[in-house]
Amino acid sequence: MPLQAQNKEGVLRELVALALGGGGNGATGAAGDEVFQAILERERQFPTGIGYGVAVPHGKTPALANLVVVAGTTPAPVPYETVDGEPVRLFFLLAGPESQAGAHVKALSRISRLVRREPVRARLLGARTPDEFYRSLCEAEGEGA
Numbered sequence: 001m002p003l004q005a006q007n008k009e010g011v012l013r014e015l016v017a018l019a020l021g022g023g024g025n026g027a028t029g030a031a032g033d034e035v036f037q038a039i040l041e042r043e044r045q046f047p048t049g050i051g052y053g054v055a056v057p058h059g060k061t062p063a064l065a066n067l068v069v070v071a072g073t074t075p076a077p078v079p080y081e082t083v084d085g086e087p088v089r090l091f092f093l094l095a096g097p098e099s100q101a102g103a104h105v106k107a108l109s110r111i112s113r114l115v116r117r118e119p120v121r122a123r124l125l126g127a128r129t130p131d132e133f134y135r136s137l138c139e140a141e142g143e144g145a
Helices: 008-019 029-045 098-115 118-126 130-142
Strands: 049-051 058-060 068-078 088-096
Touching: 008 029, 008 068, 008 088, 029 058, 029 088, 058 098, 068 118, 068 130, 088 098, 088 118, 098 118, 098 130, 118 130
Parallel strands: 058 088
Antiparallel strands: 068 088
């Protein structure tokens, strides 16, 4: 975060690059392609825009040894298939192996619960640094969201 892309595919590529430590530049090699394809396949089955201007793209792939979660925001809303038809500015990407399915579901649930609250979304969107974003997320979790 922040993300530079202005369309869904670009955002997903940036998030995958961040998840693999590529700094968001998209150059992640074969593992990045595999993770990206897993995310796209999940999107084809059922889009992951959960509403409130939030999307939680996710996928399972053997390209990763553990569950990875990254987040990002965009300065302008990005068109994205969502349950409420609204564009998205707040993204959380989760990817990991099938063996981590339990942690995957738990993380999805916690993120969904936290971002339902407008003050939490506002703090996350207003964060100026990754540390501030992370602190806001931890505070929201501590508030019993």
